[in-house]
C-alpha cells in the first residue's frame with residue numbers, strides 16, 4: 552500500500568528508531584566489554600541503561616497511536632554495526648578498538664539525534680503533545696551521550712601502536728582473558 556500521510560511516515564520512522572534502539576542495546580554492551588578503562592566502560596553501560604528507558608518511552612508513543620510496538624529493520628544502524636565488525640576483522644589492538652568504539656558510538660548518536668529531531672517535528676505537526684515530550688527526553692539523552700563521548704575521545708591517550716612489537720590484538724586479548 553502506498554504511503555501517503557504524515558501519520559504513516561511518523562509510524563514508519565518510529566519503527567525504524569525502535570529497531571535501532573534494540574540493535575544498540577547489544578552494541579553498547581559489547582563496547583562496554585571491550586573497554587579496559589573504567590570511565591569508558593561506565594559511559595557505555597550508563598547509555599545502555601538510558602537506552603532501555605528510551606525503548607519504554609517509544610512503547611508509550613506506540614500506545615498513543617493505538618499500536619503494538621514493532622520494529623522495521625534500520626539499515627542505517629545495521630550498517631554502522633557491520634562496519635564495526637569489519638574493523639574487528641582487521642585485528643586492531645585492544646587500545647585502538649577502544650578508541651574506534653568511541654568514534655563509532657558518536658556516529659550512532661548523530662543518527663539517533665537526527666531521527667529524534669525529525670520525529671519530534673512530525674509529532675508536533677500532528678499535535679501529539681505527549682509524544683513530543685517523550686521523544687524530547689530521548690533526544691536530550693542522545694545529545695548528552697554524544698557530548699560525553701566527545702570529551703572521552705579528546706582525552707583518550709593513544710600511544711604509538713606501530714612502534715610496539717608486543718601489541719596484543721583485541722582478538723588475542725579476548726582469547727587470553729577466557730583462559
Ligand SMILES: [Fe+2]
Nearest residue numbers: 572602605663
Ligand atoms: Fe538511543
Ligand SMILES: [Fe+2]
Nearest residue numbers: 660663693696
Ligand atoms: Fe544513543
